Amino acid sequence: MAKQLDYMGKTAKIDIDKSGDKATITIDGKKFDIHVHSVGKPEDNFIKLWMCHDAYTMTETPEKMAKHIIRYWHQFA
Numbered sequence: 001m002a003k004q005l006d007y008m009g010k011t012a013k014i015d016i017d018k019s020g021d022k023a024t025i026t027i028d029g030k031k032f033d034i035h036v037h038s039v040g041k042p043e044d045n046f047i048k049l050w051m052c053h054d055a056y057t058m059t060e061t062p063e064k065m066a067k068h069i070i071r072y073w074h075q076f077a
Contacts, residue, residue: 002014002015002016003016003062003063005063005066005067007066007067007070008067008070008071010027010028010070010073011027012025012026012027012066012067012069012070013025013026013027014026014062014063014066016062020036021035021036022034022035022036023035023050023062025052025062025065025066025069027066027069027070027073032052032054032055032065032069033052033053033054034050034051034052034055034062034065035050035051036048036049036050036051037049037050037051037058050062050064050065052065052069055068055069055072
């Protein structure tokens with residue numbers, strides 16, 4: 001499933017694979033691989049977050065991850 005996000009003058013293309021646990025965010029030709037990472041145990045308020053090793057962060061959605069990367073673009077470009 002592909003999505004497009006326009007934010008702060010940049011366009012991010014977000015491709016999520018069918019299994020739903022991996023995605024690639026492409027911004028100006030640069031690709032960032034992200035994946036779902038579980039925090040905690042299901043019985044202890046289980047939280048699933050998207051993680052990107054290149055962006056040094058975890059977010060609730062791939063769209064929020066793309067916004068984070070765009071917002072701090074100077075660190076990744």
